[in-house]
Amino acid sequence: MRVAFGGAEFPCRAVAFDKDGTLFDSHHYWGVVERLRARALADLAGEAIVPRWRKSIGVGWHGDRLVIDVAGPYAVGSVLEETILTATVLYQEGYGSWEHCREVAQGVFGRAADHLRPEEAFLPLDGARETLRALQAAGLPVGVVTSDNRRPAEQALGLLAPVQVDFLVAADDVQRAKPFPDLMLRAAEVTGVAPEAFVVVGDSMMDLLLAKSVGAKAVAIVHRHLYSPEHVAGLEAAADAVVDSLRQIRVVD
């Protein structure tokens, strides 16, 4: 099977998509999740720690506009990494023992996850359902490899109904997050497709490195209005192909 990604065509036996920023509007999701976590952190540790915490994970609010370092921990780190960072900030600011700080950090992320309303948080990007359906109709296994945990990932994917992905590998399913190969090795295991026969589509450098770590093709989806020119140039240099929209992915034969 050959699939076109923008101007490039590759042989392809399965496609693994990143979730946030690739199938779903990550900026919207990040804003919703950041507010929930900041609220939980303020409740559990007090308002004063919140600005310091935001700085540590690479986010800031300019009025009601969320500004995110697209190469920072919040944008590309796993939930586990963010939890450790949060515990570290608490520890540095004198909130007590490491054990206590870790418990508070886990409480922040747990509470925020409990309050997440998927239908508010996840907006499918233009062409998400149609692209998945077209690839599946051609007989290709199609799924998601994400740095998010399984529970919110399943909630998000439920919103693509009636389309259902063939596989989901989440951060808490494997030992090591992107860009280590673990997510793709698991995807290969569950689909029975060799990892190098996959195409990986994602919006961050971590996704491209994940693809390369197993010898798969790396396709960048680039949201030019959200990214700095340097970030776009970095993605373009690292990717085997670049698309501006999921609608530029089509089965050739």
Ligand SMILES: [Mg+2]
């Ligand atoms: Mg992403």
